[in-house]
Amino acid sequence: MLRKPLYSLLVLLIFHFSALAQNNAILKGKVTTKRGKLIEGVNITTSNNRTGVITDSSGTYGIRIPANQDVVLSITHISFEAQQWKVKLDSGETREFDIKLKGSNYSIPEVEVKGEKDRDNTMESIDPKNIRYIPSPNGSVEAIVKTLMGVSSNNELTSQYNVRGGSFDENLVYVNDIEIYRPFLTRSGNQEGLSIINADLIRNIDFSAGGFEARYGDKMSSVLAVEYKEPTEFAGSVSGSLQGGSIHIEGSPGDHRFTNITGIRYQSNAYVLGSLDTDGDYRPNFADIQTYLTYDLGEKWEIGFLGNYARNQYNFIPKTRETSFGTIQEALQLTIFFEGQEVIDFQTYFGALTNTYRPSKKLELKLITSAFRSIESETFDILGQYFIDELERDLSSDDFGNVAFNRGVGSYLNHARNYLDASVLNAQHRGKLLRDNGSYEWGMKFQHERIEDELKEWDLIDSAGYSLPNAKTTPGVAQNGQQSLELFKSYRASNVLTSNRLMGYVQRNLRFVDKNDGQYTLTAGIRANHWDLNGETVFSPRVNIAWEPNWERDFLFRFSTGYYHQPAFYRELRNFEGELNKDIKAQQSIHFVLGADYNFTAWGRPFKFVGEAYYKQMENIIPYEIDNVRIRYYAENNATAYAVGADFKINGEFVKGVDSWLNIGFLNIQEDIKNDSYTTYFNTDGEGIKPGFTANNDTASFQVTRPGHIPRPTDQRFNLSLFFQDYLPKNPTYKMHLTFHYGSGLPFGPPSNERFKDTLRIPAYLRVDMGFSKQLLSEDTKLREGSPFKHFKSIWISLEVFNLLQKNNTLSYLWVTDVSNRQYAVPNFLTSRQLNLRLQMKF
Numbered sequence: 001m002l003r004k005p006l007y008s009l010l011v012l013l014i015f016h017f018s019a020l021a022q023n024n025a026i027l028k029g030k031v032t033t034k035r036g037k038l039i040e041g042v043n044i045t046t047s048n049n050r051t052g053v054i055t056d057s058s059g060t061y062g063i064r065i066p067a068n069q070d071v072v073l074s075i076t077h078i079s080f081e082a083q084q085w086k087v088k089l090d091s092g093e094t095r096e097f098d099i100k101l102k103g104s105n106y107s108i109p110e111v112e113v114k115g116e117k118d119r120d121n122t123m124e125s126i127d128p129k130n131i132r133y134i135p136s137p138n139g140s141v142e143a144i145v146k147t148l149m150g151v152s153s154n155n156e157l158t159s160q161y162n163v164r165g166g167s168f169d170e171n172l173v174y175v176n177d178i179e180i181y182r183p184f185l186t187r188s189g190n191q192e193g194l195s196i197i198n199a200d201l202i203r204n205i206d207f208s209a210g211g212f213e214a215r216y217g218d219k220m221s222s223v224l225a226v227e228y229k230e231p232t233e234f235a236g237s238v239s240g241s242l243q244g245g246s247i248h249i250e251g252s253p254g255d256h257r258f259t260n261i262t263g264i265r266y267q268s269n270a271y272v273l274g275s276l277d278t279d280g281d282y283r284p285n286f287a288d289i290q291t292y293l294t295y296d297l298g299e300k301w302e303i304g305f306l307g308n309y310a311r312n313q314y315n316f317i318p319k320t321r322e323t324s325f326g327t328i329q330e331a332l333q334l335t336i337f338f339e340g341q342e343v344i345d346f347q348t349y350f351g352a353l354t355n356t357y358r359p360s361k362k363l364e365l366k367l368i369t370s371a372f373r374s375i376e377s378e379t380f381d382i383l384g385q386y387f388i389d390e391l392e393r394d395l396s397s398d399d400f401g402n403v404a405f406n407r408g409v410g411s412y413l414n415h416a417r418n419y420l421d422a423s424v425l426n427a428q429h430r431g432k433l434l435r436d437n438g439s440y441e442w443g444m445k446f447q448h449e450r451i452e453d454e455l456k457e458w459d460l461i462d463s464a465g466y467s468l469p470n471a472k473t474t475p476g477v478a479q480n481g482q483q484s485l486e487l488f489k490s491y492r493a494s495n496v497l498t499s500n501r502l503m504g505y506v507q508r509n510l511r512f513v514d515k516n517d518g519q520y521t522l523t524a525g526i527r528a529n530h531w532d533l534n535g536e537t538v539f540s541p542r543v544n545i546a547w548e549p550n551w552e553r554d555f556l557f558r559f560s561t562g563y564y565h566q567p568a569f570y571r572e573l574r575n576f577e578g579e580l581n582k583d584i585k586a587q588q589s590i591h592f593v594l595g596a597d598y599n600f601t602a603w604g605r606p607f608k609f610v611g612e613a614y615y616k617q618m619e620n621i622i623p624y625e626i627d628n629v630r631i632r633y634y635a636e637n638n639a640t641a642y643a644v645g646a647d648f649k650i651n652g653e654f655v656k657g658v659d660s661w662l663n664i665g666f667l668n669i670q671e672d673i674k675n676d677s678y679t680t681y682f683n684t685d686g687e688g689i690k691p692g693f694t695a696n697n698d699t700a701s702f703q704v705t706r707p708g709h710i711p712r713p714t715d716q717r718f719n720l721s722l723f724f725q726d727y728l729p730k731n732p733t734y735k736m737h738l739t740f741h742y743g744s745g746l747p748f749g750p751p752s753n754e755r756f757k758d759t760l761r762i763p764a765y766l767r768v769d770m771g772f773s774k775q776l777l778s779e780d781t782k783l784r785e786g787s788p789f790k791h792f793k794s795i796w797i798s799l800e801v802f803n804l805l806q807k808n809n810t811l812s813y814l815w816v817t818d819v820s821n822r823q824y825a826v827p828n829f830l831t832s833r834q835l836n837l838r839l840q841m842k843f
Contacts (some may be wrong), residue, residue: 004137005495010503012242015310018783022151023088024064024065024067024091024513025064025065025066025067025090025091025092025093025094025095025587026062026064026065026089026093026094026095027062027063027065027073027087027089027094027095027097027708028061028062028063028094028095028096028097028784029060029061029096029097029099030055030058030059030060030061030098030099031044031055031059031061031075031097031098031099031100031101032059032099032100033062033080033100033101037363038058038059038232039055039059039080039101039325040058040059041054041055041077041127041236042054042055042059042061042075042076042077042080042099042101043074043075043076043077044061044063044073044074044075045073045074045076046065046071046072046073046074047795052638053730054127055648056203057206058230058232061102061283063484064088064511065089066088066513066517067089067090067091067092067093068088068090068091069088070086070087070088071086071088072084072086072088073085073087075099075101076592077101077524079249080101080102081101082179083099083101085097085099086362086833089718090561093438105827106503109707112672113407117169117596119141119269119546119548119556120521120546120548120556120558121208121212121213121375121394121521121523121544121546121558122208122209122210122211122212122544122558122560122593122595123206123207123223123225123558124148124208124209125205125206125207125208126144126148126205126206126207127204127205128141128144128199128202128203128204128205128613130495131144131199131202131459132199132200132239132840133735133737133771133772133773133796133798134723134737134739135737135738135739135770135771135800135801135802135836136156136196136739136769136796137156137157137236137243137269137272137593137769137771137802137831137834137836138156138157138158138189138192138269139192139241139243139244139267140159140195140197140199140387141159141195141197141198141199141202141205141226142159142160142161142195142197142397143159143487143739144205144723145161145205145207145224146161146661146721147661147663147721147722147723147739147741148207148721148739149209149445149610149612149647149648149649149663149665150163150164150207150209150210150220150222150612150647150663151163151209151664151721152193152552152632152665152691152716152719152721152743153741153743154716154743154746154762154765154809155189155628155629155811155830156189156767156769156802156803156813156831157188157189157190157191157192157269157272157273157830157831158184158189158273158629159192159195159233160182160192160629161545162714162716163209163210163221163222164209164210164221164614164616164643164645164647164665164669165221165645165667165669165715165716166180166220166221166222166665166714167617167624167626167631167713167714167751168629168631169219169569169571169572170219170220170221170222170566171219171221171224172199172216172217172219172222172224172276173196173223173224173226174216174217174223174224174225174226175196175197175226175227175228175306176226176227176228176292176304176352176354177225177366177428177430178306178352178356178366178368178370180196180197180350181372181374181424182196183312183346183348183374183706184374184376184420184422184570184571185344185346185377185378185418185420186258186346186374186629186630187378187627187628187629187630188286188628188629188630189628189629190269190273190314190316191284191285191312191314191344191346192312192629193267193286193310193312193314193346194265194267194286194288194310194312195350195356196288196308196348196350197226198246198248198263198288198290200237200246200248200263201228201229201248201250201261201263201290201292202226202227202228203227203229203230204226204227205223205224205225205226205227205406205749206223206224206225206574207222207225208222208223208225208288209221209222209612209647210559210591210593210595210616211542211544211561211562211591211614212542212560213507213523213525213542213544214505214506214507214525214526214527214540214541214562215430215441215443215507215525217369217399217503217527218503218527218529218538218564218565218586219564220279220564220565220566220587220588220589220618221589224533227293228261228306229250229261229628230252230259230261230291230292230294230638230721231250231251231252231259231260231261232252232256232259233251233252234249234250234251234252235246235249235250235251235793235842235843236249236250236839236842236843237840237841237842237843238840238843239838239839239840239841240467240805240838240839241670241836241837241838241839242271242836242837242838243267243269243271243272243836244265244266244267244268244286244840245265245266246263246264246265247263247264248261248262248263248264249261249262250262250340255294257296258293258294258295258296259293259294259295259507260291260292260293260294261291261292262289262290262291262292263289263290263291264287264288264289265286265287265288266285266286266329266717267284267286267287268284268285269282269284269286270282270283270284270537270842271834271836272802272831272834273831275831275832275834276321276829276830276831277321277322277750277828277829278318278319278320278321278336278338279318279319279320279321280316280317280318280319281315281316281317281319282316282321283313283315283316283317284312284313284314284315285311285312285313285314286310286311286312286313287309287310287311287312287481288309288310288311288348289308289309289310290305290306290307290308290631291305291306291308292304292306292307293305296580298359300357300359301355301356301357301358302355302356302357303353303354303355303356304353304356304674305349305351305352305353305354306350306352306354306370307350307351307352308315308348308349308350308351309347309348309349310346310347310348310352311345311346311347311348312344312345312346312348313344313345313346314342314343314344314345315341315342315343315344316341316342317340317341317342317385317615318338318340318341318342318382319337319338319369320336320337320338321334321335321336321338321384321643322334322335322336322429323826323827323829324391325824325825325826325827327837328393329393330390331390331391331393332388332389332390332391332407332824333388333389333390333391333403334386334387334388334389334814334824335385335386335387335389335827336384336386336387337385337386338382338383339382339383340380340381340382340383341380341381341382342379342380342382343377343379343380343598344368344378344379345377346374346375346376346377347374347375347376348372348373348374348375349371349372349373349374350370350371350373351370351371352368352369352370353368353369353370354366354367354368354521355367361434362433362434362435363431363432363433363434364431364432364433365429365431366428366429366430366431367427367428367429368427368428368429368430369426369427369428370425370426370427371423371424371425371841372422372424372425373421373422373423373424374420374421374422375420375421375690376418376419376420376421376422377418377419377420378416378418378419379416379418380414380415380416381413381415382413382414383411383412383413384411384412384413384414385409385410385411386409386410386411386412386816387406387408387409388406388407388408388409388410388824389403389404389405389406389407390403390405390406390407391403391404392404392406400416401693410461410462410816410817411461411462411488411815412459412460412461412462412488413459413460413462414457414459415456415457415460416456416457416461417456417457418454418455418456418457419450419453419454420453420454421450421451421452421453422449422450422451422570423450423451424447424448424449425447425448425449426445426446426447426448426519427445427446428443428444428445428446429443429444429445430442430443431443434495437480437510437511437512438508438509438510438521438522438607439504439508439509439510440506440507440508440509440513441505441506441507441509441525442504442505442506442507443504443505443599444502444503444504444654445499445501445502445503445504446501446502447500447501447502447503448495448498448499448500448502449497449498449499449500449501449570450496450498451495451496451497451570452496453493453494453495453496453497453570453574453578453651454493454494454495454596454829455491455492455493455494455495455578455660456491456492457489457490457491457492458487458489458490458491458492458696459487459488459489459490460487460488461488461817463675491576491577491578492578493574493577493578493579495574495578495580497533497570497573497580498530499531499533500531500532501529501530501531501532501567502529502530503527503528503529503530504527504528504644505525505526505527505528505683506526507523507524507525507526508522508523508524508525509521509522509523509765510522510523516549516550517550518548518549518550519548519550520545520546520548521544521546522543522544522545522546522548523543523544523545523819524542524543525541525542526539526540526541526542526545527539527540527542527565528540529565529567529586531567531586532600532627533582534582534583536561536567536586538565538567538586538588539563540562540563540564540565541563541564542560542562542563542564543560543561543562544558544559544560545558545559545560546558552585553598553600554598554599555596555597555598556596556597556598557596558593558594558595558596559593559594559595560591560592560593560595561590561591561592561593562590562591563588563590563631564588564589564590564591565586565587565588565589566586566587566588566589567584567586568584568585568587568622569588571585571631571633572584572622572633572635573633573635574633574635575633575634575635575636576632576634576753578617579635580635581635581636584622584635584636584637585622585623585637586620586622587618587619587622587637588618588619588620589616589617589618590613590617590618591615591616592614592615592616593612593613593614594612594614595610595611595613596610596611596612596665597609597610597611598610605652605656606652606653607651607652607653607677608650608651608652609648609649610647610648610649610650610651611646611647611648611649611651612646612647612648613645613646614643614644614645614646614647615642615643615644616642616643616644617642617670618640618643619640620633620635620637620643621637621639621640621641621671622635622636622638622639623636623638623639623671623673623755624713625713625755626713626714627812628811628812629829634753634755637805638673638674638675639672639673639674639718640671640672640674641670641671641672641712642668642669642670643667643668643670643671644667644668645665645667645668645670646664646665646666647663647664647665647666648663648664648665649661649662649663649664650662654724655726657732658725658727659725660723660724661720661722661723662720662721662722663719663720663721663722664719664720665719665720666717666718666719667715667716667717667718667719667775668715668717669711669712669714669715670710670711670715670821671709671710671711671755672708672709672710673710673756676706676707676755676756677704677705677706677707678700678704678705678707678756678757679703679704679705680702680703680705681699681701681702682699682700682702682703683694683696683697683698683699683700684700686700687792691822693822707756710747710755710756710758710759710761711747711758712747713746713747713748713758714746715746715747716743716744716746717744718742718743718744718747719742719743719744720740720741720743721739721740721742722738722739722740722741722742723737723738723739723740724738724740725737725738731770733774733778734772734773734774735772735773735774735775736770736771736772736773737770737771737773738768738769738770738771739767739768739769739770740767740768741765741766741767741768742764742765742766743763743764743765744761745761745762745763745764745765746761746762747759747760747761747762748760748761748812748813748825750760750815750825751815752822760825761809761828762811762812762813763809763810765809766805766807766809767803767805767807768803768804768805769800769801769802769803769804769808770800770801770804771798771799771800771801771838772798772799772800773796773797773798773799774796774797775794775795775796776795776796776797777789777792777794777795778793778794779793779794791843792841792842792843793842793843794841794842795839795840795841795842796839796840796841797837797838797839797840798838798839799835799836799837799838800835800837800838801833801835801836801837802833802834802835802836803831803832803834804833804835805833806832806833808827808829808830808832809829809830810827810828810829810830811829811830812827812828813825813826813827813828814826814827814828
């Protein structure tokens with residue numbers, strides 16, 4: 001119903017703002033050292049801090065300033081002395097202005113938030129050059145994303161994250177304008193391996209938690225856009241830790257027409273996994289190699305190649321597990337003895353060829369072709385024999401905390417032979433035309449997909465000699481009339497799916513100033529997506545408007561709205577039994593995001609406060625359940641949902657010279673599954689019958705209840721994250737980095753296909769990771785003649801403490817059953833406190 005009003009609003013705003021648009025002036029150039037070395041990350045702002053930019057990896061900048069008046073530019077960088085310059089340009093003038101900076105006495109490596117250049121839209125930019133200093137068990141780029149506004153994660157072992165109530169599958173990830181896919185069969189963070197994004201290769205990272213532009217694709221929650229570097233000189237790095245290592249080399253030899261950057265990584269998280277409750281032989285081996293090459297065929301034409309090969313292997317032979325759980329009144333312990341093993345193997349191939357043609361300084365045309373293939377296998381046979389014991393609770397007893405008596409014994413057998421081969425081929429064109437008052441952008445993409453999937457998976461649960469079927473399963477009868485053995489779960493399917501998609505977008509960006517010198521930015525566009533599998537075509541209009549008033553205090557206000565359709569990919573098509581629903585429709589989310597930010601000074605240092613309130617109305621929703629990082633869909637558009645919340649962030653120099661930030665988020669996300677209901681049976685005493693708990697199980701009456709709206713699996717009501725860094729004032733070569741995460745409990749329920757039961761709450765997630773670093777060598781360090789370290793620019797050594805508070809965070813639950821069919825939810829705890837030593841060298 002909102003589509004026609006949005007179309008009308010879009011057209012009216014474009015015409016209105018085009019009439020008001022007017023020219024300013026542009027100042028551009030390069031920032032270098034006195035020796036001519038290009039400097040990345042230099043802040044260039046106007047005197048009233050109303051406009052600001054940051055130099056890129058080539059040291060270049062371009063800033064729009066008011067014409068026909070004196071403007072004071074402030075040039076700052078943590079490693080160089082600050083400068084100020086006064087300039088005055090005519091209306092419409094573009095002037096080249098190069099700047100040379102003088103070095104300061106010392107340099108402090110920091111993670112710097114680059115928010116000003118994207119202040120007028122929902123994208124948040126982060127300089128990734130020092131992400132490697134952030135303490136994180138998985139060491140991925142996503143560790144910094146998890147500290148951003150609107151983002152939450154309750155699992156330190158995975159690089160996946162939730163954004164404002166969305167699932168992992170609702171997040172877009174781009175590398176150099178190419179959409180990236182994650183493995184399909186991953187069921188736990190233990191198996192996930194390396195993130196495809198290599199931190200050593202990154203030039204820019206941009207992230208939006210909602211309300212993003214039409215040029216970004218068809219997902220409902222967020223977009224993470226990564227751009228790899230095009231180096232200008234030879235450089236490299238080597239790093240190693242108790243979890244693995246990496247090496248990268250970059251350069252641009254000769255006439256600089258050819259650039260190359262290549263990275264190799266290896267990771268084994270066996271050390272971290274050793275702190276889990278389950279003891280065993282963990283053998284994870286994750287490795288990849290990535291390269292990005294560019295070559296200038298001429299001044300206007302550049303070709304580039306991005307390639308990646310990754311192999312993630314995870315072998316696990318479990319031995320024993322011992323977990324204490326329950327309450328003071330009922331203290332229990334689960335002990336499991338295992339046989340069998342788990343073997344996981346994921347191989348990923350990815351290649352992309354980019355042709356970029358710039359016929360003029362204002363026009364850029366791109367043709368991108370890419371191919372992605374993932375070959376995955378998941379095989380395991382795990383036999384577990386378990387004992388449920390009650391512990392002695394009497395504090396005066398010598399046996400306090402020991403086993404008092406046995407509640408039940410049982411066993412289970414999990415079996416899987418799952419194989420998947422997925423290929424995605426696409427060709428796309430993107431264009432951008434700059435205008436004095438903004439830009440035009442457009443694009444079109446064709447995508448071909450082929451997925452071959454073989455699913456063979458079953459679980460058998462046996463308690464005290466009795467085989468227990470699923471609660472929804474009726475025991476069968478064999479041909480001889482005897483009751484047959486029933487599996488608790490059994491899935492078997494073989495699917496081959498081939499389909500094509502056609503996508504496109506157009507977008508207009510307008511900038512103008514009103515009569516009171518208030519600055520406006522309007523971004524309006526529309527996306528289209530057609531999928532030949534179900535014949536569905538969807539249109540997604542989107543609008544973002546920002547207003548920066550000419551007030552004494554530096555405020556900016558913005559509003560974003562639009563349609564965000566998410567056509568199903570393979571995971572959403574497949575139900576629990578492995579069957580495909582080829583008639584499934586695209587999920588739809590309408591975003592309304594109202595935000596404001598305020599730049600201010602405290603203690604003589606810059607700070608920024610950001611607040612956003614949002615509402616998302618969702619239709620054609622596909623319900624799902626989450627187990628660890630595995631998402632299993634019902635494969636039906638049988639739900640509606642909504643999400644409402646607010647996020648707040650403050651970042652700035654809490655410690656002079658380095659940035660830190662704090663995020664607080666509130667969320668409520670609910671879904672209503674159509675035609676769902678449950679029946680409560682009452683015995684002759686009028687009590688609700690609960691097998692295993694009530695003595696009288698004779699049914700006398702029943703009641704049918706329709707649950708209505710229930711929490712979605714990602715309904716985390718409160719989230720707080722902190723990134724803080726510090727250094728010794730008299731010796732800044734000593735650094736400290738700290739990350740803090742708190743998230744209220746997520747919904748869960750007993751194992752079944754009945755979502756209305758998932759209304760219990762996992763305990764809150766609380767985690768603190770801390771890293772201490774010492775710079776052993778810098779470019780200013782005086783070395784003796786012939787020193788083997790003379791070619792290194794910097795050497796850092798770090799000691800990291802994971803889970804500093806030793807908090808037993810619960811990821812999920814293992815459900816075990818005794819002979820009376822009573823179920824116990826046994827928590828699966830995440831990793832405990834551990835130390836990690838890291839060495840990083842740059843040359």
